Amino acid sequence: MRALIFTEGGSQIGLGHISRCSSLYDELLDREIEVEFIINSDTSQIEIIKNKQYKVINWLSKEFLTNYIKQSDYCIVDSYLASQDLYLVISNQSKKSLFIDDNGRIEYPEGIVVNPSLSTEAVKYPINDTNCYLLGTKYIILRSPFIQVNRENINPQVKEVLITLGGSDIHNLTPSILNRLGNKNSEITFNVVIGSAFNNIEEIKSFSSKNINFYENVSAREMKSIMLRSDFAITAAGQTIYELLATQTPFIPIKVIDNQHYNLLALKECNLIETALEYNDTFFSEKLIFEFENLMKFSTRAEWVKKYKGVIDGLGSRRIIETLLSGEIMEKEYFLRKVKDEDIFDVFQLSNEDYVRKHSINTTKIDWQDHKVWFQNIIKSDNQVFFVVTDYTDRFLGQLRYKIEDKSAIVSISFGKTIVGKGLSKELLKKSIELIYEERNELENIIAYVSNDNIASKKLFEKVGFILHESNNSLFRYVYSFK
Template sequence: MTLWLYSEGDAARGMGHLSRCLAYAQVWRQSGGDVRWVVDGDAAARGMLGGECVAWHAWQQMPPLPDCGEDVAIVDSYSATLDTLRQISGHAGRTMFLDDTERLAYPDGLVVHAAPGVGVDRGEARWARGPAWQPLRPAFAEVPRRSDVVSAITRLLVLMGGTDPRGLTSRMVALARQAYPRADIHVVLGSAEVPEPAGCTVHCRLDAMAMRDQMLAADLAISAAGQTVCELARCGTPAILIGVADNQQKQLREWPILGTAVAAGWWHDAQLDEQVLAALAAVTAPETRYAMAQAGQDAVDGQGVARALAWLKGETS
C-alpha cells in the first residue's frame, strides 16, 4: 500500500505543510509502506525533501492520481481546487485532508483540523478536530512531563518560522533581551539565507530531535503562531505567540484560551513591540508558567500521526 502526499511549500508560503507531511511519511515508512510525494515547491522545499520520491510540479488543478485502489492519500494544500480533491478522493482507497481554515466543503474522506476550538463541519467528509490530531514528528511522540519550572527565566527560545517570512527574528531577540537581560537567548532558523541576529545563540536547520531538545531546555518561547505552537505545547514550553500569516488567526485566539500561551498580536500591529513586552512581563511568575506547561502537555499527547494513519489503513472508522 502506497501513501500519496500532495503538498506545497516555498520561501513565500513557508514549509509548514511539508514539515507535517514528513511526519506522516516517516511513520508510514517505518511501518513498511511506500511513500510518493507530489509537491509544488522551490529549491528550499527540494532541500527539505532530499531523499524522498517526489514529483515536482504545480499539481493543484491537474494532479497525478493513484493508480491502485488500495493506495491512500493525504492532501495538504491551500490552493488545490475542490474538483482536484474530488479526483484524488475518487482514485484513492481513503483520503485525508489537512485543513487550517475550514476553507472547503470537502469530499468523501477525513478532514484533520488540529487547531483548538470548535467549528462547523462541512461537506461529505468526516471531521477530526483538536490538537490530539496534530501531526507531530516522531521525536515528539514520547516527551517527558515538565514537572516543575525555574523561579526565574534563564533560557528563552525564539522561533519565527523556518523562513522568517516577516523578518521578525532580530526584533524579537532584542525584545527578549530587554525583558530578560540575564537570560540565554537561543534562535532556531530554518534557512541559512535568513540573517543571523546578534546577541544570541543561533541554531540552523535542526532536525526534529534537536528541535525537541531546544524546546525542552527553554523556560519560555517567542513563536510564530504556526504548527510549532503544538510542538511547544507538547514539550510544556510556555509561549508568546505572534501571528505572521492569515491562517494563524484561530491558533492565535484559541491556544491562549487553552492556557498554553499568551497572544502578543500580529506582525503588522503598530504597537507590536509594546505588546510583546507586556506578554513577556505577564509570564514572569513561575506559577503562571507552570500552569501553562501543564495545559500544553494535557492538550497535546503526540499521537496525532498514529491516529490518522490508523484511519488511512482502515483500522478505525
C-alpha cells in the first residue's frame, strides 16, 4: 500500500499546504503506510519536511500522473493550481482519492472532499452520491505538537509578541511591522519567525536590536514553544491561525493572499476575532497599531484565551486518514449517542446552516455567545434528551433533541448534508424514539412542529407514524402516540 500527497508551495505561494499535509503524512506513517510528497515548487530544499520522503517536480500534467500513480495508490491532493481534468485523472488512476479544499474551487470528481475549516457555512458543496464531505472543526489539520495544548497562564503585562508571516513574506510586511512597533516598544521582546521561502531575510535582520529575536526554519515543537511564550501574535491568516487557536494565543490576523478570505470569514462568524487587517489597506499601519494597543490590555487577551479553548481538538488528521483508509461512509454504520460538551461547535455550525434555519420556527442566525449559554443549559437540563448522529469515526452528522413537557416530548431534528437524501432519516428518527422511550417510559406521545413549506419533514414524520392533529397557516402539529 502506498499513499501519495500531491501539493505545492514556494516563495510566492507560501508553504501552508505543505505544512498541513505534513500532518497527514505523519498520520499515514504512524500506520506503517509508505507515503511520499509530490511537490510543485520553485525551491528544491523544503525545510519543514526535510526528514520526509518527497519529490520536487511539476506534477501538473496528465502524462506524469498517468505514469506515476498506480491503481493500488491512495492519493491526497491539496492544490490551488491543478485543473479539474487533473483531479479527474488522479481519481480514475488511484484506488481512492481525497481532495483538500478551502473555497469550493472546482466541482470535484469521485472521492473524499475535506474542508478543514472553522465554518461549514462559507462554502457550499453540491449534494451527490459520488463525494463524501468532511467539513468543519473536527477536520482541522494540526501538526502533532499542537494537539490538545493548554495555555497555563496569562501574563498581566505583555512581555513577548510573536510575528509570523508564514513560509514566505511575499509582501515584505515583516520589516514594516518591526519598523512601526519594534523601537517604540523596547520593553517587549519580539519573536520574529522567518520562513524558508523568505526573500527578504537580510532586510529583516537589519532590524537588529536587544528586544528582537529571529527564528529561522523552526520546527513544529519550536513554534509551539514560541507561541506559548508569546502573549499575542501578529500573523498571516493562513494555516498558522489554527495553531494559534490550539495554543490559545491571541492574534492579529492579516490577509496576505486572496485564498485566506474564507479563513477570516469563519473567524468572524465564530466570534474568534473582531477585526482582520489586509496587507494593501491604505491605513494598514494605523489599524495595526490600534489592534496592537488593544491586545496590550490584560482583559482583552484573557477574553480571547477563554474563547479559544476547546475550539479545535486536534484530531482532524486522524479522522481524515481513518475515512480515507476505511472506505466510504457505510450506510449501516451510523450511530446515535448522547450529546457531549465537545459537540458544542458542531451543533452551532449545523444549526446555522441556511437550509436548517429556513425551516426553523426562528429563522434568524444564531449568535455564538448566545449558543454557548443555550448549549450549557440544554445539556445540564433534566428536561432535555439530546442525541447526535455519528459515523464510525465519531464524525458529527446530525442531531435529534427531545424537550420533555409533562408526558410529552417535543422533537427537533436537523441532519448534515452528508446524510441528507440517503434515506436514513426515517431509521434514525425511529431509533431515537426507541431510545427515548427506554429512558422515559412515562411518555405518552411525541410532538413535532413542522413549517408548512417543509415537505420533506412532513413526509418523514408521516412515514414513522406521526399523525397530523392540527395546523394553522404556517405550522403543522404532528403527534406520535406510545399508547
